[in-house]
Amino acid sequence: MDVNVDMIFKIAAIGIIVAVLNQVLIRAGREDQAMMTTLAGILVVLYMIIQMVSDFFVTVKTMFML
Numbered sequence: 001m002d003v004n005v006d007m008i009f010k011i012a013a014i015g016i017i018v019a020v021l022n023q024v025l026i027r028a029g030r031e032d033q034a035m036m037t038t039l040a041g042i043l044v045v046l047y048m049i050i051q052m053v054s055d056f057f058v059t060v061k062t063m064f065m066l
Contacts, residue, residue, distance in 0.1 A: 007048065007052065010048065011045050011048065014041055014044055014045055015041070015045075017041070018037055018038055018040075018041030021034070021037045022034045022037055022038055025037060
């Protein structure tokens with residue numbers, strides 16, 4: 001259970017940081033960099049989720065001795 005809560009906090013922190021950076025960059029007239037920051041944040045979160053799914057499948061594989 002702790003892992004799930006920890007992951008939620010990490011994803012939320014990334015979202016907050018990306019949102020703040022996005023607003024700062026947009027206000028500075030750097031829309032392209034703001035978009036790249038948003039995409040980078042999405043990729044980081046997706047990587048984290050893919051790792052969790054991979055770990056889940058390894059656990060299932062081990063449980064069923066596959």
